[in-house]
Each structure stands twice: as C-alpha cells, then as structure tokens.
Amino acid sequence: MNRVKIVVAGPRGNMGKEAVKMVTETNEFDLVAVVDSKNDGMNLSEIDGFHGIEARVYTDIHKCFEELEVDVLIDLTAPAFGKKHMEAAFAKGVRPVVGTTGFTEEDIEELRTIAEEKSLGAIIAPNFAIGAILMMKFSQMAAKYLADVEIIERHHDRKLDAPSGTAVKTAQLISEVRAAKSQGHPNETEELKGARGADFEGMRIHSVRLPGLVAHQEVIFGGVGQTLTIRHDSINRTSFMPGVKLAVESVLRIDTLIYGLEHIIE
Ligand SMILES: NC(=O)C1=CN([C@@H]2O[C@H](COP(=O)(O)OP(=O)(O)OC[C@H]3O[C@@H](n4cnc5c(N)ncnc54)[C@H](O)[C@@H]3O)[C@@H](O)[C@H]2O)C=CC1
Ligand SMILES: O=C(O)C1=N[C@H](C(=O)O)C[C@H](O)C1
DSSP: OOOEEEEEESTTSHHHHHHHHHHHHOTTEEEEEEEOSSOTTOBGGGSTTOTTOOOEEESOHHHHHHHSOOSEEEEOSOTTTHHHHHHHHHHTTOEEEEOOOOOOHHHHHHHHHHHHHTTOOEEEOSOOOHHHHHHHHHHHHHHTTOOEEEEEEEEOTTOOOSSOHHHHHHHHHHHTTSOOOOOSOTTOOOSSTTTTOEEETTEEEEEEEOTTOOEEEEEEEEETTEEEEEEEEEOSGGGGHHHHHHHHHHHTTOSSEEESGGGTOO
C-alpha cells in the first residue's frame, strides 16, 4: 500500500493534537500539512507542543489542496467549518474523515450526493471511540424492548454544540427501532424552560457542560419496575484515535459517504 498523504485540520485543538501524534506515529501515514485558524506559512515544528514534527501550516484549505497532493483530510475543527472543509476536499479529490460535530441530516444528505457524484469516500463519525459505538448499538437493541428512554450526555465546558453529535446519533439509531412516542406525564409542565431537555421524537436529551469532564453519555431506559442504564466514558482523547486510524484506512476503499463508525465496525 502507498503511504497515505494526510492533512489534519484543527491541529492545536484537543483532538487535533492527538490526531497529529497518531498520524506521525503510524508507519503507513504521512502528515503533509495542517490547516489551522492562524500561523499561516509557519512550520508546525515551530509551534509549542509540536517540536520535531515537520508540516506546513495553511490557514486557507483551498490553497493547501491546490498546492499539495493529498489523499485524506482529517477534520477536527468546529461545527461552523466541518461542512465547508468537506466541500473544499471533494472539490480537489480529497477524501474527508470528519470528527467535527454539528451536521444536520440535510447537510449529510447533501454531502453524500457530492461524494457519490465524485466517487469519493467520506466518513463523518460523531464518535470514534469503540466503546461509544457499542453503547449506541446496545442502546438500539434495548430500545426494541424498552421504548421509554432519556439520554444524558456530559462534556467539558469548552464544547460548542449541544446536544453532542453522539447523543443525536444515539437518538437517530434508537428511532430506527422505536416509533415516536411522547414520554412522561401527558399533563407535565416545565416550570423552568428546558427542564425536560431537548425532544427527539419524544426521547429527552439532557446536556451537561462542566470543567473536569471529557466525554460521557448515559442512555437510561425505563420499564415496569426496572431501569436499564448503558453508559460510556471517554476519560481522555486517546480513546478516539484507533477509530480515526480505522476511518482513514476505510475511507480509501469506499466511494460514498458513511455517517457513523458502526457501519465500518461490523
Ligand atoms: N468524533 C469524535 O470522536 C470526536 C469529535 N469531537 C469533535 O471534534 C471537534 C473538535 O473538538 P476539540 O478538539 O475538542 O475542539 P478544540 O476547540 O479543542 O479544537 C478545535 C481546533 O480547531 C481550530 N479551528 C477552528 N476553526 C478552524 C478553521 N476554520 N480551520 C482550521 N482550524 C480551525 C481551533 O483553532 C482549535 O484549535 C468538535 O466538533 C467536537 O465535537 C471531539 C472529540 C471526539
Ligand atoms: O466535543 C467533544 O469533546 C466530543 N464531541 C463528540 C460529540 O459531540 O459527540 C464526541 C465526543 O462525545 C467528544
């Protein structure tokens, strides 16, 4: 296999730092550049925390893809940029692996159409951690038998989007096996707006943001005389890296957009 030429967008972020490390430590991968919100024209090795890692910094993703030969973009930036970066990648035949969250279902359909028109692979994974994928799969299994369900996701207080991409994906997977239904008392009222959380087809999603947290989710099912809780914790960002690596390897072999790593980990 030829070495995979990779660009990481968001290299100074929590996830970007880990991704740069993973790429540079993987024999078959080459880090050819990074796309950042500042430091245009610098070398990554000149930036704190990246000593010895040679890669040109671009602030303009289009220029990066024009000047370099790139196979895969790993995007770990912010909800406002994920879609634009994917479009820039498709325009130059680059395959995106995207962990950035905040995509709507319409965004994903639009991007899938472009990927298929261009016969390019693309992966959007709201969560790269294998444990989180299992939590989602187990939740989908449980929802066949226990249709009353609430999701509590807990994240660090630097997170921009709520609910988390993982919580939305969990609710979408559950909705494939659970008919929409309202939960709680039919006459319940919210004395404080938002007290019952967000409503996804009657499932309630609650988002906690606190310093000290990384990424955690509980899916709680209620039945007669019993509850079932399925919980996952990422205690640091290395938990996501085997999934990012697998996604890079997989995106080279597909010619459509895959939304969710559960489609790759059978
Ligand atoms: N799929 C997954 O498994 C995971 C996904 N995430 C998602 O990844 C994204 C990043 O998360 P964190 O690393 O925690 O955030 P962060 O805020 O620590 O890092 C984001 C980085 O992106 C940079 N950035 C922002 N706009 C940019 C642009 N236009 N071009 C280039 N760089 C830009 C920022 O300067 C920052 O360094 C979020 O959307 C988060 O929800 C986070 C953890 C796991
Ligand atoms: O912002 C984060 O940190 C995370 N974001 C993803 C999400 O929105 O689900 C994945 C993980 O939960 C960490």
